[in-house]
Amino acid sequence: MQQTTDAGFDEDVLRSDLPVLVEFTSDSCPPCRQMEPVLRSLADDLRGRLRVVQVDVPASxxxxxxxxxxxxxxxxxxxxGEPVRQMVGARPRRRILQEVEPFVERSVPGTAGSRA
Structure with a gap:
């Protein structure tokens, strides 16, 4: 999972050819720490179809x-380059997949309507 800052946000997110899921996070946020393994697994499972990027709020x-x-x-x-979905608060993997699936190149394995 990639980290970005104010300096790299436009290049890493807005100019990406792939959809990008951005987590605005903070070291002092317990729910953010809970989300990290979920987002890492999404980044691995959707590699080549979706990028997952973290932005450290205090640093950006x-x-x-x-x-x-x-x-x-x-x-x-x-x-x-445009925000198409926003979710505030920790979410289970299943809910995040429901939000991103319409924007990834093909269906995500393990979700309803999957073609894999």
Whole structure:
């Protein structure tokens, strides 16, 4: 799972050819720590179809303000440089998959309607 900052956000997220799931996170956020293994497994399972990137809120104040992030964890799904989904708070893997599946290149194995 990739980390990005204010300096790299446009290149890493907005200019990506793939949809990008961005987690706005903080070291002082227990739910963020709970989300880490979920997001790592999504990054591995969807490699080549979805990028997963973390933004450390205290280290990236400009990006945090730009997207009006008020709580952590906050997840944004970007496609074509635009946010298309937003989720505030920790979510189970199944719920995140439901949100991202319409934007990935093909169905995600293990979800309803999977073609794998």
């Amino acid at each position: 104040p400009e990006t945090t303000r730009r997207y009006q992030v008020m709580a952590t964890p906050t997840l944004f799904l970007f496609q074509g």
